[in-house]
Amino acid sequence: MEPDMTEERKKQKTPRGAAVEILNRIDQQGAHAEPLLDVFLSGTEIRNPQDRGLLTELVYGTLRMRGRLDWIIARHYRGDFSTLEIPVRNILRTGIYQLFFTDRIPAFAAVNEAVAVAKKGCPAAAGLVNAILRNVLRKKEQIAWPEMAKDPGKAIAVLHSHPRWLVDRWLDRYGIDETIAACQVNNTIPPLAVRVNGLKTSREKAVAALAAEGITAQTARFSQDGIILTTPAAGLRETAAFRDGLIRVQDEASQLVARLCAPQPGERVLDLCAGAGGKTLHLAALMKNRGEIIAIDLHLDKLRLLAAEAGRLGVTIVETHPGNATGTPAAFRGAFDRVLLDAPCSGLGTLRRNPEIRWRIAPADLEKYSQIQRRLLRSAALSVKPGGRLAYTTCAVTPEENENVVADFLAGHPAFTRISPEGIPPELIDADGFFRTFPHRHGTDGFFGALFIRNI
Structure with a gap:
């Protein structure tokens, strides 16, 4: 008998629901993002490549921009932000992240999906999630941000999403321009570097082996054993170069x-x-x-x-x-x-x-x-x-x-x-x-x- 595809779809997680689940475990259990994502991406619950990419972006993007996202939430929630339950916070964070930092997701879809996640995980808060997100969407261009001239530490901490104590330390040590530069870079996706295993091959041969499998790379700037991948390499661990021990992922x-x-x-x-x-x-x-x-x-x-x-x-x-x-x-x-x-x-x-x-x-x-x-x-x-x-x-x-x-x-x-x-x-x-x-x-x-x- 043919499997019930409707039931099959119900069993599969959505990328937004999975992102909230991962973020909750990070906050509640002190877990780390990378191994949790690896578990989800190595399984079959999220199969579509676009959904897998969205899950990764939502988890890392929400974590990177959390300070800025929380500033927005606090200005659209009439209660005390600190009293919001962690799952509700993370539903709102992922929803607002999509509204502000992704250009391929329609706003209505971001709001509707966030409400759907809330109905499934914390139904009592679904109305609140809907109200806050729609309010944010209406007043997106009217948000009052901290002013750099009045309080540089606060402005950098909020706009560039770093804890205030760390920003203040960097301001004392490096000054405004370098502190902003450090925070900006910390909010970017790092390059994927790999170390060439000198016991089995050379850098030149490793680059050629990866190129033969459709992955382009260039020699690293500082490490004489390193190469930097210049094209997306989601399937790196399935390549012959990886299986044969020619390379190892390492900053x-x-x-x-x-x-x-x-x-x-x-x-x-x-x-x-x-x-x-x-x-x-x-x-x-x-x-x-x-x-x-x-x-x-x-x-x-x-x-x-x-x-x-x-x-x-x-x-x-x-x-x-x-x-x-x-x-x-x-x-x-x-x-x-x-x-x-x-x-x-x-x-x-x-x-x-x-x-x-x-x-x-x-x-x-x-x-x-x-x-x-x-x-x-x-x-x-x-x-x-x-x-x-x-x-x-x-x-x-x-x-x-x-x-x-x-x-x-x-x-x-x-x-x-x-x-x-x-x-x-x-x-x-x-x-x-x-x-x-x-x-x-x-x-x-x-x-x-x-x-x-x-x-x-």
């Missing part, structure tokens, strides 16, 4: 961390906080699969992903150990030529890629991260042999997590000297000798790195 600045460490074939390397192994596996490629890498992470599921990726990329010298990086086994003390600590951090250098972070991190969190980073760096130092190198990196752009941590470490560890990295392009080394990148200056994620040598 260009992230690729430079292994170059900062500069491991040599035959050395013994320790990667603390290895995660899913993007940098670990790059270290192995630079070592030409000769030597030994010990990869430690607290999360066993991430180490399983690392092991699977090692298989795909042909890496054979990595040994994984689940555990807390603040503890140093006796066998590790003074035993490694290179130690990498890519420390847990606020992630404020990755706001293009992870826009939810900006609404989650508070000023007090920076000090919490700083204390963790200081403990980890002290522990990492114990494993470096005399003459060995220690690399400290973050994807943060705050002094509390970067140069302040380095200064504290050096004050308590006279056996270590900070040295200028040799494997990093000179334009990415600042006046103090730190490796540093910014999205608005370099087109990469924001990264920081310091390199030390143990003298005795």
Whole structure:
């Protein structure tokens, strides 16, 4: 018997309904957008390519522009905005996002679909959603925005959708023009960078392999192992180049961390906080699969992903150990030529890629991260042999997590000297000798790195 297509359609989620569901989980459970989207896009609930594209845009676009969207809602809702339930807020946010930031969706469709999502998920609020969205639509050109001349911090925070505390910090550090530039870039879609696996191919051959499958790419500006895809590549993971382990998706600045460490074939390397192994596996490629890498992470599921990726990329010298990086086994003390600590951090250098972070991190969190980073760096130092190198990196752009941590470490560890990295392009080394990148200056994620040598 033929399946009931009406019932089949009912079972399938709409992109707007799925977007609200994802945004609710981000707000209520502290989840991250990318893995949630991957679950939806890898399934069969949303099959149409246009719907899949709309889902991605609604999730990331709403997260990026949330500050501006909330300003609009607060001016059209007669009650206290903070009392609105999270699902209602996210229905309104996605609806208003479509009204202001998409040009291919008719306004009536955006309003009607938002009301339909409300009727299904929170029916008591459907009338409110309808009233607010129609009111916004009528008064779209009459919205009063904060004035730059009166309060630059407030104006930038609202118009460019960043938390006020972060805008104020950047204004003090960089001034108005660069703060606006940083915020604007954080609201753009980041380029898709991949690292070429030097164990299997060269950049030129990888570019040619992708071109043969209809994906154009160009060499990266800073990473000698990187290429930037210049055409949409939704099916990248289905290409032969990916399946055969020729490439791995990795931001260009992230690729430079292994170059900062500069491991040599035959050395013994320790990667603390290895995660899913993007940098670990790059270290192995630079070592030409000769030597030994010990990869430690607290999360066993991430180490399983690392092991699977090692298989795909042909890496054979990595040994994984689940555990807390603040503890140093006796066998590790003074035993490694290179130690990498890519420390847990606020992630404020990755706001293009992870826009939810900006609404989650508070000023007090920076000090919490700083204390963790200081403990980890002290522990990492114990494993470096005399003459060995220690690399400290973050994807943060705050002094509390970067140069302040380095200064504290050096004050308590006279056996270590900070040295200028040799494997990093000179334009990415600042006046103090730190490796540093910014999205608005370099087109990469924001990264920081310091390199030390143990003298005795």
